[in-house]
Amino acid sequence: MIEVKDISKKFGKLKVLNNVNLTMEEGQCIALIGPNGCGKTTLIKSILGMVVPNSGEIYFDKKSIKKDIAYRKDIGYMPQIGRYPENMTVGHIINMIKGIRNSQEELDEELYHQFGIQNFLDKRMSTLSGGTTQKVSATLAFLFNPKVMILDEPTAGLDPIAAEILKEKIIKEKKNGKLILITSHILSELDELISHVVFMQDGNLIFHKSVKDLIAETGSESLSKSIIYVLKESLK
Amino acid sequence: MNRILKYVILDIIKNKIVVVYTIILALFSWSAFSLEDNETKGLLTLLNIVLLTAPLVSILFSTIYIYNSSEFVELLASHPIKRSRIWWSLFLGLSLSLVIAFILGAGIPIFIFADWKKALMMISVGSLISVIFVAIAFLSSIMSRDKAKGIGVSILLWLYFALLFDGLVLFLLFQFGDYPIEKLMVALTALSPIDMARVLMLLQLDASAMMGYTGAIFQDFFGTQLGLVLSFTLLVLWSIIPFSISLFKFKRKDL
Numbered sequence: 001m002i003e004v005k006d007i008s009k010k011f012g013k014l015k016v017l018n019n020v021n022l023t024m025e026e027g028q029c030i031a032l033i034g035p036n037g038c039g040k041t042t043l044i045k046s047i048l049g050m051v052v053p054n055s056g057e058i059y060f061d062k063k064s065i066k067k068d069i070a071y072r073k074d075i076g077y078m079p080q081i082g083r084y085p086e087n088m089t090v091g092h093i094i095n096m097i098k099g100i101r102n103s104q105e106e107l108d109e110e111l112y113h114q115f116g117i118q119n120f121l122d123k124r125m126s127t128l129s130g131g132t133t134q135k136v137s138a139t140l141a142f143l144f145n146p147k148v149m150i151l152d153e154p155t156a157g158l159d160p161i162a163a164e165i166l167k168e169k170i171i172k173e174k175k176n177g178k179l180i181l182i183t184s185h186i187l188s189e190l191d192e193l194i195s196h197v198v199f200m201q202d203g204n205l206i207f208h209k210s211v212k213d214l215i216a217e218t219g220s221e222s223l224s225k226s227i228i229y230v231l232k233e234s235l236k
Numbered sequence: 237m238n239r240i241l242k243y244v245i246l247d248i249i250k251n252k253i254v255v256v257y258t259i260i261l262a263l264f265s266w267s268a269f270s271l272e273d274n275e276t277k278g279l280l281t282l283l284n285i286v287l288l289t290a291p292l293v294s295i296l297f298s299t300i301y302i303y304n305s306s307e308f309v310e311l312l313a314s315h316p317i318k319r320s321r322i323w324w325s326l327f328l329g330l331s332l333s334l335v336i337a338f339i340l341g342a343g344i345p346i347f348i349f350a351d352w353k354k355a356l357m358m359i360s361v362g363s364l365i366s367v368i369f370v371a372i373a374f375l376s377s378i379m380s381r382d383k384a385k386g387i388g389v390s391i392l393l394w395l396y397f398a399l400l401f402d403g404l405v406l407f408l409l410f411q412f413g414d415y416p417i418e419k420l421m422v423a424l425t426a427l428s429p430i431d432m433a434r435v436l437m438l439l440q441l442d443a444s445a446m447m448g449y450t451g452a453i454f455q456d457f458f459g460t461q462l463g464l465v466l467s468f469t470l471l472v473l474w475s476i477i478p479f480s481i482s483l484f485k486f487k488r489k490d491l
Binding site: 011045048049050051052069070071072073075077079081082083084085086087088092093095096097099100101137 | 239240242243244246247248250251304305307308310311312313314315316317318488490491
């Protein structure tokens with residue numbers, strides 16, 4: 001589905017990505033983990049075409065993403081911090097994105113209803129709390145039924161009920177055969193969600209393993225414990 | 237593009253700074269025309285106010301707006317839409333809203349009090365100046381990721397065009413006053429959109445006599461049809477070139 005080939009990226013002298021190779025298939029739910037500043041966000045942004053790598057190539061459905069922007073209609077992206085123009089209302093934002101996508105397919109309004117977005121369509125973005133803004137971002141990411149979901153710290157700032165709704169939705173979409181890529185620091189919430197783990201450090205991809213293999217190798221009882229084990233090992 | 241443009245304009249027009257800017261322009265314009273006994277004097281007063289405030293508000297407001305929209309631009313970029321469209325929508329949105337603010341604030345009284353030909357000239361010059369400084373704001377905000385730096389560069393650019401440039405020209409005049417540099421002066425005005433706008437407007441108001449011999453040379457050049465067309469073209473270029481450079485950079489930028 002998505003194939004990242006040998007990409008490297010430098011910001012000035014700082015090497016943020018170092019010959020990263022990664023293949024992701026549908027039906028997988030992949031957690032992208034690693035210490036702060038390890039290049040997770042840069043990798044995500046490269047896949048979304050926001051960051052242009054210095055070298056290497058990224059393929060989406062076997063097509064290079066360099067020239068064609070159409071592949072982005074199959075991606076739903078939920079950013080870590082959603083900041084919107086302050087005087088736009090929730091309704092404006094949703095209508096605008098609908099206009100950009102101009103999608104003829106049926107919309108997936110499950111989160112829209114579950115989060116009760118219809119109750120604050122007229123509210124301005126500047127008056128919303130951080131959590132509500134996140135709800136809007138999540139709704140937008142899932143609205144167009146994309147094949148790939150990229151979620152950057154999705155549950156940060158959400159209240160427990162909303163976080164649970166989002167988690168249920170992620171599990172459901174995973175079962176529908178979608179590829180889901182998550183970065184999160186809250187390890188415990190990853191437990192029930194993910195099937196694969198990608199671990200990055202200092203711009204290098206250290207490993208890409210299935211959860212079963214990882215648990216077996218580290219000899220821990222749960223995913224979060226094995227991740228902590230790996231993180232501690234990497235600091236040594 | 238129209239979708240984004242529509243909502244960007246709706247967003248900016250509701251912005252408090254733009255509303256206050258419109259009200260202040262209106263206050264200045266109505267009082268300038270009511271206090272002065274003839275329209276030319278009123279227009280001259282207003283011209284000086286407009287040439288100081290319109291660039292400042294346009295460049296500062298746009299710079300801050302562009303920096304505040306960076307996450308929003310990122311979000312838009314994750315959708316299937318070309319980057320140039322995003323940038324164009326922001327540019328047109330900012331330009332149109334500030335031009336609307338200018339026309340609502342200053343344009344209406346100008347049209348009521350001044351002769352329509354002068355009024356039309358004044359309004360087009362004011363609108364062009366607004367767009368030019370929006371374009372310069374795009375250029376200065378694409379140069380650096382740091383908001384404080386970007387705003388600093390914008391303020392410096394405004395200071396340069398609004399005040400320092402005049403100082404430099406005066407300095408040149410004093411130093412080389414013994415030489416025939418009047419033609420050079422005409423060429424020099426092309427280097428600052430504010431000065432060009434001022435000269436264009438002054439000539440419309442028949443105030444060129446106040447500028448002595450240089451004024452006569454200006455009249456010779458800007459007074460003709462060709463001079464008028466040429467100077468308007470230059471003003472348009474002043475908006476297109478900074479924006480094009482910023483667009484070129486934005487397409488290659490890491491968001």
